[in-house]
Amino acid sequence: MESLFGKTLAQLTQIAINNGLPKFTGRQMAEWLYKKQIANISDMTNIAKQGRERLEVKYTVGLTPPIKVQTSTDGTKKYLYTHGSRGFIEAAYIPDDDRATLCVSSQVGCKMGCLFCMTGKQGFQTHLTAGEILNQIRSLPERDQLTNVVYMGMGEPLDNPDEVLQSLEVLTAGWGYAWSPKRITVSTIGIIPAMKRFLSESDCHLAISLHTPFEDERRKLMPIENVYHLHDVIDAVKEWDWTHQRRISFEYIVFGGLNDTPRHVNELVRILNGIKCRINLIRFHPIPDTPLHGTDEATLQYFKTRLNEKGVLCTIRASRGQDIYAACGLLSTKELMSHEQKDY
Amino acid sequence: MRYQCTVLKNELLAPGVHLISFEKCFPFKAGQMVTIALSVNGPKRLYSIASGEPEAVMSVIFDIKPEGALTPPFALIKPGDTIFCSQPQGSFLGSEEPAFWIASGTGIAPFRSMFRTGLSSNKTLIHGGRFLYSFYFQDELIAMKHNYIRCCTQESGAGIFEGRLTRYLRETPLPVLGFKYYLCGSAEMVVDTRDLLISRSIPFENIISEIYF
Numbered sequence: 001m002e003s004l005f006g007k008t009l010a011q012l013t014q015i016a017i018n019n020g021l022p023k024f025t026g027r028q029m030a031e032w033l034y035k036k037q038i039a040n041i042s043d044m045t046n047i048a049k050q051g052r053e054r055l056e057v058k059y060t061v062g063l064t065p066p067i068k069v070q071t072s073t074d075g076t077k078k079y080l081y082t083h084g085s086r087g088f089i090e091a092a093y094i095p096d097d098d099r100a101t102l103c104v105s106s107q108v109g110c111k112m113g114c115l116f117c118m119t120g121k122q123g124f125q126t127h128l129t130a131g132e133i134l135n136q137i138r139s140l141p142e143r144d145q146l147t148n149v150v151y152m153g154m155g156e157p158l159d160n161p162d163e164v165l166q167s168l169e170v171l172t173a174g175w176g177y178a179w180s181p182k183r184i185t186v187s188t189i190g191i192i193p194a195m196k197r198f199l200s201e202s203d204c205h206l207a208i209s210l211h212t213p214f215e216d217e218r219r220k221l222m223p224i225e226n227v228y229h230l231h232d233v234i235d236a237v238k239e240w241d242w243t244h245q246r247r248i249s250f251e252y253i254v255f256g257g258l259n260d261t262p263r264h265v266n267e268l269v270r271i272l273n274g275i276k277c278r279i280n281l282i283r284f285h286p287i288p289d290t291p292l293h294g295t296d297e298a299t300l301q302y303f304k305t306r307l308n309e310k311g312v313l314c315t316i317r318a319s320r321g322q323d324i325y326a327a328c329g330l331l332s333t334k335e336l337m338s339h340e341q342k343d344y
Numbered sequence: 345m346r347y348q349c350t351v352l353k354n355e356l357l358a359p360g361v362h363l364i365s366f367e368k369c370f371p372f373k374a375g376q377m378v379t380i381a382l383s384v385n386g387p388k389r390l391y392s393i394a395s396g397e398p399e400a401v402m403s404v405i406f407d408i409k410p411e412g413a414l415t416p417p418f419a420l421i422k423p424g425d426t427i428f429c430s431q432p433q434g435s436f437l438g439s440e441e442p443a444f445w446i447a448s449g450t451g452i453a454p455f456r457s458m459f460r461t462g463l464s465s466n467k468t469l470i471h472g473g474r475f476l477y478s479f480y481f482q483d484e485l486i487a488m489k490h491n492y493i494r495c496c497t498q499e500s501g502a503g504i505f506e507g508r509l510t511r512y513l514r515e516t517p518l519p520v521l522g523f524k525y526y527l528c529g530s531a532e533m534v535v536d537t538r539d540l541l542i543s544r545s546i547p548f549e550n551i552i553s554e555i556y557f
Contacts, residue, residue, distance in 0.1 A: 111531040111557040115538070115548060123532025124557075159557055191557075219435065223534065223553040226436040227377070227390065289539045291548045 003062020006131020076321030088332035091136040107155025130166035158194035190233035213267035256295040365403040372432035374461040379430035387413040392453035396460025442466040443524040451529030472509035528554040
């Protein structure tokens with residue numbers, strides 16, 4: 001059965017027409033799905049009973065509750081959802097004073113193969129639909145406390161641009177959840193064509209996984225560098241107007257002895273010159289089988305200070321949920337390991 | 345910028361796997377890729393170039409994704425049809441350095457390009473596949489003799505290692521220094537193989553990966 005949840009107003013209207021219902025039923029369905037948050041088609045009580053019965057033959061609302069939750073001593077919670085018969089996805093709920101952020105997944109697994117990432121060890125299974133992305137928000141017990149959503153969970157969001165953009169439309173449209181796009185950040189490793197499309201079709205914030213300003217070094221950490229070069233990513237960013245409310249940030253995991261030197265500071269300053277942006281420094285928490293290790297605290301602080309002194313706004317992201325391994329991919333990869341079959 | 349190129353040949357290499365050759369619009373380096381579309385505004389995808397630098401044609405290899413927007417119609421293309429092709433891009437490049445080339449499935453494409461460019465003299469090519477017909481271009485790659493290793497998971501055959509390529513690598517002495525390791529294929533193969541190489545003390549700086557997406 002096809003899910004209604006995650007469909008746009010245009011899609012819901014088309015479903016209404018295709019099933020012999022009045023055109024305005026599409027808007028009624030959107031209202032029930034996204035404003036009144038019902039879980040069953042039978043609850044859509046302003047649609048004629050016959051119409052609801054007709055919809056129930058082919059459709060379901062399509063919500064999936066989490067099957068597992070891990071709670072950190074700092075309040076961070078990691079939710080695990082099943083996908084199909086053997087896939088798992090994760091969403092991390094991160095409360096922090098007056099903010100509460102949900103980090104959502106956009107794919108089951110990931111194709112990008114970054115050296116420092118746990119999700120990549122699962123390989124790629126499938127893209128999530130817009131409904132499956134939004135289900136992580138809708139089925140979250142704390143959904144009413146959420147202030148922000150970041151697309152930084154499992155998968156590369158802009159490798160799944162159709163569904164990610166559709167989910168953003170539902171989240172921000174007046175007929176949908178009507179969230180401000182300024183509460184939403186989409187992260188990418190720099191898939192340029194999809195990044196340009198995202199910038200044109202959405203007003204949400206953008207975060208780019210940078211991790212080193214040197215291309216030769218980046219290609220050893222992130223295979224995508226062999227396809228889309230960092231200087232082309234930066235050029236594409238510079239073509240965009242960032243002087244208004246929309247923000248761009250660069251994610252930078254700091255690895256000891258690898259990308260934490262004064263040479264890296266200088267090059268970061270050079271390549272980001274002219275972009276109104278922020279760098280988020282992230283502590284690296286080692287994953288199994290990685291040759292990388294995090295930098296020490298003094299070097300991290302020095303790195304941040306030097307960037308700020310040189311005029312690049314730079315912050316250190318607080319590590320959250322360390323006791324439950326809140327970094328994306330660990331929980332689901334563990335769940336997946338026992339089911340694996342490989343064909344190469 | 346995309347260029348219209350005339351298709352010269354559509355060869356079926358194995359069930360569901362095609363090699364499309366088309367007129368060469370620009371020079372390229374072995375290991376690079378191009379974006380291909382069947383119409384100006386149609387869906388487009390990146391493909392590694394499978395032909396060699398000196399050749400007069402360009403070719404790409406792909407397997408049909410039944411649910412895909414591009415590969416089902418691409419498989420039906422005929423000589424004389426036109427496709428739209430971007431300038432070559434990418435830095436997964438062949439070199440004269442000694443190296444291991446490790447591929448799964450259609451990930452063989454960039455290594456075939458390097459082979460046909462004349463870069464195979466100090467290389468070992470390890471190709472993983474499910475079936476005996478999965479070793480595309482084996483008729484020509486066999487010229488690499490004992491430096492061409494085929495690892496098959498579902499069938500057995502003369503001179504073919506039975507099992508995954510990761511098992512072959514695990515059971516084989518590998519040089520730690522002085523060699524590059526080039527990986528191309530599914531994300532799962534690339535990540536597993538990279539982890540295995542790192543566990544064998546090969547510096548990650550010497551591992552260069554190309555992923556399919």
